[in-house]
Amino acid sequence: MARPSFEIGPVRVRPGRVQSLALPITRLVTGAEVDLPVRVVHGREDGPTVWVDAAIHGDEAVGVEVVRQVLADLDPRTLRGTLIAIPIVNVLGFMTGSRYLPDRRDLNRSFPGSARGSLAGRIAHLMMTEVVAKCSVGIDLHTGSDRRTNLPQIRTDLEDPETRRLAEAFAAPVMMHARLRDGSLRHAAREEGAKVLLYEAGEAWRMDPWAIDAGVRGVRRVLAALGMTEPVEEEPPTPSLESWRSGWVRARGTGMLHLEAELGQRVEKGDRLGGLFDSFGKRVRLVHADRAGIVVGRTEAPLVNSGDAVVHLAEVED
Template structure:
């Protein structure tokens, strides 16, 4: 017996079909309409309903390319279940290369939104009602912000068994327990009953190939884990490291920054991460690790002031038992780009 058609907005997508559609957001002063772009892949066979989205922040390009590559390889006639893809959520910000909306609101602080609220609230409401409410699982794709770059990582509620399982399936180098942020898509989707993974990798307004590749592979692994596609033919990823605490090492002086620490590098407390120099090359300060951990983020700014975040270090569990013994730190995953 054929599956029922899948409905999004005014469009019904038949089983075994891919279809692009656009949901109205607003109208510009020029009279041009701004729409939310959506692609639905409605599989011929029964299975879960999942969404992937990118560019909630308008300066995050990596996720847009991840969505494109994932969609390119999906065959609706073979897919088990339904995938809803929203490659650019913050359309206005993306067109301007701006993290925020024109009124300077952060879209990822506006969920679940409202139909008659601000522009951000209306976009959030549209995303929640037409996408999230129809899905069991979501993957929210992000990059670093404010001249920061991130190691490919999953941020999620690792206390939830199902979410933890999906995080491991993604196969990123690191998975980090991250508390829910009020107004974020992840928090609103959790309230709606969905399991959500937040993928972080690369730098804002850069098309980092390694970040794209890790994201595409991870999304495919999750879809395979859910039984929607056959497992990809690839070498198994390295074991995912688990972190329940992290924090930024901050500059203790002002100067030109020369970082020696690389993404993914393991460091010990007290280890030298780089140095600060004045414009004549005189060393002002050294930068040292304030904990044992792995470098999951770093600034790319050449000039830093005293107190600026420089290197993001995640403490890594050496055995699964530590997850039970260690309570989440109140500053776990401090200053995330979801914030």
């Protein structure tokens, strides 16, 4: 018996087909429509329904390329289940390179949203009703913010056995147990019963190849772990390091920052991470690790003020 067609918005996608559509969001002052771009890959065989999204923050470009590459390799004639891809959620922010929406709201603090709420609330509501409500698993793609760059990592609920299995399948260098934030897509989706992996890698408004590559490989591994596709790697990936605690080392002075710590580097408590210098090159203060761990994030800002976050260290279990 053939699978039923997949309904989303005004369209029905037949099994074994790929369908692109645009879900209306709002209208610009010029009269032009602003739509949420969606592509559905509806497999011929039964399987889970999964979504993958990117650019909930409009300055995060890495995930858009991850989605493009994942879609390029999917064949609906052999796919088991259904994939819903939303490469750019914050369309208005993405067009201007802004993290936020025009009213300065953070879309990832606006879920589950409301059909009659703010612009952010309406986009969130559209995502929840047309995408999340139809899925059992989601992969939310992000990058660092505010001139920060992140080591490829999965942030999720490691206490849930199935979510943990999928995080292990993704095989990012680090998987971190992360608390839920009110208003986030991950929080709202979990309330609806979905398992969600949040991928962080690279820097905002950059197309970091290493962050893209790790994301593409990870998403493909998750689809294979769910039985939707066949594994493509001949050898198993390196297992993720596991972290349950992390924190930012903060500057204890103001100056030009010269960081020595690299992403993925292991450090011990007290290790030198870099230094602060005045405009003539005189050292103001050194930056030291406040814990043992692995560098999962770092600022790329040349100037830091006292109290600014400088290096993100995750305590890992071997």
